[in-house]
Amino acid sequence: xxxxxxxxxxxxxxxxxxxxxxxxxxxxxxxxxxxxxxxxxxxxxxxxxxxxxxxxxxxxxxxxxxxxxxxxxxxxxxxxxxxxxxxxxxxxxxxxxxxxxxxxxxxxxxxxxxxxxxxxxxxxxxxxxxxxxxxxxxxxxxxxxxxxxxxxxxxxxxxxxxxxxxxxxxxxxxxxxxxxxxxxxxxxxxxxxxxxxxxxxxxxxxxxxxxxxxxxxxxxxxxxxxxxxxxxxxxxxxxxxxxxxxxxxxxxxxxxxxxxxxxxxxxxxxxxxxxxxxxxxxxxxxxxxxxxxxxxxxxxxxxxxxxxxxxxxxxxxxxxxxxxxxxxxxxxxxxxxxxxxxxxxxxxxxxxxxxxxxxxxxxxxxxxxxxxxxxxxxxxxxxxxxxxxxxxxxxxxxxxxxxxxxxxxxxxxxxxxxxxxxxxxxxxxxxxxxxxxxxxxxxxxxxxxxxxxxxxxxxxxxxxxxxxxxxxxxxxxxxxxxxxxxxxxxxxxxxx
Numbered sequence: 001x002x003x004x005x006x007x008x009x010x011x012x013x014x015x016x017x018x019x020x021x022x023x024x025x026x027x028x029x030x031x032x033x034x035x036x037x038x039x040x041x042x043x044x045x046x047x048x049x050x051x052x053x054x055x056x057x058x059x060x061x062x063x064x065x066x067x068x069x070x071x072x073x074x075x076x077x078x079x080x081x082x083x084x085x086x087x088x089x090x091x092x093x094x095x096x097x098x099x100x101x102x103x104x105x106x107x108x109x110x111x112x113x114x115x116x117x118x119x120x121x122x123x124x125x126x127x128x129x130x131x132x133x134x135x136x137x138x139x140x141x142x143x144x145x146x147x148x149x150x151x152x153x154x155x156x157x158x159x160x161x162x163x164x165x166x167x168x169x170x171x172x173x174x175x176x177x178x179x180x181x182x183x184x185x186x187x188x189x190x191x192x193x194x195x196x197x198x199x200x201x202x203x204x205x206x207x208x209x210x211x212x213x214x215x216x217x218x219x220x221x222x223x224x225x226x227x228x229x230x231x232x233x234x235x236x237x238x239x240x241x242x243x244x245x246x247x248x249x250x251x252x253x254x255x256x257x258x259x260x261x262x263x264x265x266x267x268x269x270x271x272x273x274x275x276x277x278x279x280x281x282x283x284x285x286x287x288x289x290x291x292x293x294x295x296x297x298x299x300x301x302x303x304x305x306x307x308x309x310x311x312x313x314x315x316x317x318x319x320x321x322x323x324x325x326x327x328x329x330x331x332x333x334x335x336x337x338x339x340x341x342x343x344x345x346x347x348x349x350x351x352x353x354x355x356x357x358x359x360x361x362x363x364x365x366x367x368x369x370x371x372x373x374x375x376x377x378x379x380x381x382x383x384x385x386x387x388x389x390x391x392x393x394x395x396x397x398x399x400x401x402x403x404x405x406x407x408x409x410x411x412x413x414x415x416x417x418x419x420x421x422x423x424x425x426x427x428x429x430x431x432x433x434x435x436x437x438x439x440x441x442x443x444x445x446x447x448x449x450x451x452x453x454x455x456x457x458x459x460x461x462x463x464x465x466x467x468x469x470x471x472x473x474x475x476x477x478x479x480x481x482x483x484x485x486x487x488x489x490x491x492x493x494x495x496x
Contacts, residue, residue: 005065005092006032007055007081008072009039012097012118033060034072056080058088066156068094070114075099079109086113091160095296115159115195116296154276155294159195161259161274167235168198169258173223174242174249175205176382179215180283181241182207182223183310186303187288188238188261194297200234202226204250209383210354214345215309219302226250241284243270243277247437248448261287263314267429267439282318282326285310289329304336309345320418320443357384358391361403365392366472370399370420373475375468379405385414386446393418400424404471406451411467413447415440422479431478432471 006013009032032043032050043050053060055070056077061084068085070078075098082096096114098107111117162169169192173181185201192199204226207213216223227250231237238259239245243266246253260272263286265279281287285307292299299307311330315322318330360376372392379385385403392401399420404413413432417424425440428447432438436449454466 003029003065004031004067004069005062005085006030006034007068007070007085008074008077009034009036009043010071010073010097010099013069013071014039014042031062031065056084058084061085061088065089065092068092070094070096070110072097073100075102075106078102079106082110082113090163091156093156093159093295154274155291158191158259158274158276158291159295162192162195162197162236164273165197165236165258168200168233169236169238170229170231170234171199171201171238171240172226172245172249172251173201173203173240175203177203177205177207177212177223177241178209178310178313179212179306180285180310180314182212182215182221183303183306184240184261184284184288185223186221187285187292187299187307188240188259190297190299190303191288191291191295194295200224200229202229209381209387210351211313211345212383215306218341218344219306221302221306231255239272240288243275244268245271248439248446263287264440265425267433280323282320282322283311283314285314286323286326286329289333290325293329293332299333299336301336301338304333305338305341308333308337309342314444351381351384353379353381354384354387357381357403357405358388361388361392364468365395367395367398368476368479370397371402371476371479372398372400373402373472374404375464375471376403376405377464377467379407379412382407382412385412386416389414389416392416400427402428402475404447404467406463406467409451409455411436411447411449411451411454411471413438413449413471415445415447417443427475427478430481431474435474 030048032048033053033055034040034050035052035054040050040052051060055072068089070081070085072078072081078096078099082094085092085094094114095116095118096110097118098110171185171188173185189199189201202224207216236258237255239249239257240261242248242264243260243262245251245255245257257272258274260270260275260277261284262277263279263281263284266277270277276287278287289307308330311326315326318326357376357379361374364376365372365374372395374392376388385405389401389403392398392403393416400417400422402413402415404411406412413428415424415428423442425442425445428438428440428445432447432449436447438445438447440446454470455463
């Protein structure tokens with residue numbers, strides 16, 4: 001199968017060929033089509049499979065192509081080649097060089113069908129490599145990763161899914177979103193906008209954690225509350241940082257989903273015409289950053305700052321569940337991010353409720369071996385639970401924590417694990433998913449359980465005691481047969 005197709009040739013196309021051959025150690029899956037005899041000879045001398053034919057004639061094209069580079073110096077022929085390539089390969093990633101002295105009409109025509117357009121003034125080899133994911137500064141390991149991504153054709157398939165929508169895209173973060181979900185939603189909306197698809201990012205619940213509020217306020221992030229959204233006004237739905245509609249988001253359960261990008265292991269089959277779930281990666285922001293890079297989109301300062309912060313928070317500053325991809329994404333984002341804003345986000349004022357919940361978690365802790373669980377009673381800020389669970393991990397010899405409380409008729413819980421053999425996400429699923437919803441991954445997890453009849457306590461009982469007895473009982477019972485952390489990951493996840 002042809003992965004890369006070069007239509008026409010010029011100094012830009014030649015630079016790409018030279019770089020690709022060098023980086024891949026002589027291995028190549030490139031096919032070139034040009035009727036310029038000089039370039040035909042040059043390319044064949046380099047052992048590039050070259051067809052001497054009209055690059056605007058789809059009858060000369062191979063059966064398939066994942067990435068198409070339109071690289072002639074003739075602007076009019078580039079327009080024709082780009083149109084022909086889009087018609088022949090609807091899902092391909094098309095990067096088009098405008099050519100020499102393009103007119104406004106020619107520029108508009110190319111922009112209408114190509115995913116990325118290279119202006120002749122900026123057409124240096126590095127820009128082209130970035131646009132197609134062959135960044136010369138990243139080395140052989142990064143090139144191997146791109147080869148794997150090209151095998152999956154994920155960048156092209158994502159754009160194909162977005163183009164296939166019947167109207168605007170609604171990007172849905174999980175309820176009470178954390179920085180990773182916020183940044184990922186904005187990043188996916190930015191990708192959609194780059195190909196002319198209108199997109200809005202939204203969230204359910206509230207943004208209560210002081211650092212999350214600071215992020216949204218300082219960056220003036222345009223995230224819409226879900227209750228202000230008319231679902232009927234959108235032609236498609238995307239989920240970021242979670243994978244199932246109606247599970248930890250405000251969508252109706254089972255609502256049709258078109259795109260899913262997440263790094264949490266799914267609990268069951270995931271629906272969507274495009275699904276990218278990679279539990280080996282530490283943050284969904286890493287995946288979104290990778291797509292921005294593949295498409296040659298330089299993130300604006302606010303977006304880059306949010307994505308960098310999302311990666312740092314979900315990996316706990318690269319000390320938890322971190323992959324090489326996370327380091328590379330963060331390094332690329334750092335050049336565009338506002339470090340002074342990050343410092344202000346990371347040093348917000350602490351609310352009295354957060355301090356109260358932390359004090360209650362310490363006071364009420366139930367420590368059994370390396371596990372500490374604590375019921376903090378009624379709360380007004382569910383994000384305080386996660387902060388308390390993080391702080392309890394500082395207790396000597398404690399490797400797993402679980403802090404829970406209730407508000408508005410729902411019990412909420414947050415678990416953390418560090419240096420433990422068990423999987424926190426599976427532990428909470430076993431304990432509480434049968435009576436509510438629970439999930440996460442090996443080191444971070446959360447749960448929600450309706451209070452239901454538990455709230456109907458007698459005068460001789462207290463609701464905090466009843467909640468503690470119910471939740472702690474299920475939690476420690478599941479702990480007795482706690483699932484271990486996975487030693488490997490399945491190659492792919494089922495989709496509907």
